[in-house]
Amino acid sequence: MAVTLEQRQQTTDTIGMHPKKFMMLLGMVSMCMLFAALTSALIVKKADTTSWKNFVLPSSFLYSTAVVVLSSIFLQISYVLYKKNNKSYKLMMLVTLLTAAVFCFLQYSGWMQLTKIGAPLSGNVSGSFVYLVTGFHVAHLLGGMVVLLITTLVHILRPKPINKKGELLALESKINFEVLLIFWHFLGALWIYLYVFLFIIYN
Helix, strand or coil: CCCCHHHHHHHHHHHCCCHHHHHHHHHHHHHHHHHHHHHHHHHHHHCCCCCCCCCCCCHHHHHHHHHHHHHHHHHHHHHHHHHCCCCHHHHHHHHHHHHHHHHHHHHHHHHHHHHHCCCCCCCCHHHHHHHHHHHHHHHHHHHHHHHHHHHHHHHHHCCCCCCHHHHHHHHHHHHHHHHHHHHHHHHHHHHHHHHHHHHHHHC
16 A cells, blocks of 8 residues: 555654654764764873873864855755755755765875875874874764765756656655765864864874
């Protein structure tokens, strides 16, 4: 028996949160626990003053913070345009993807700067932690970029459906967009936290 748009909406209203959003929430909690463990380990290791080495964080990490904020803004604008049936939202999705790529490039640039100042990946543990923390974040962002790319292509190649069956597809598409938006904002907020944390630790 086919599920109607009304039945799908009633199910969502009953549980208070769409299952996809709930799963995303669980995923974000897990990621928070991962990065909490990493940052806690970093604090503990810094107490080992015999092996810890302070240095100034590369400027690329600061620039990437501004870029990740812009990325979240662009995707938010895209979502607003999407709800207004403004086709420009697709362009904003592409712009978001581009800024995410710039963020990854800046992270790589930061790693290269670390090497130049004498903090390679396999060197002092203080430098290794920076690679570890930022590397895990980039890995999660790359996963988000893949999802964003697929979502963008789907919206570009498939016109918005208007029939009854299409209404259900449109609702599902809206929910998928919202889940992606939540994850994207989470990654942006996570990076801001990580940068501020690293800045305090290393300065």
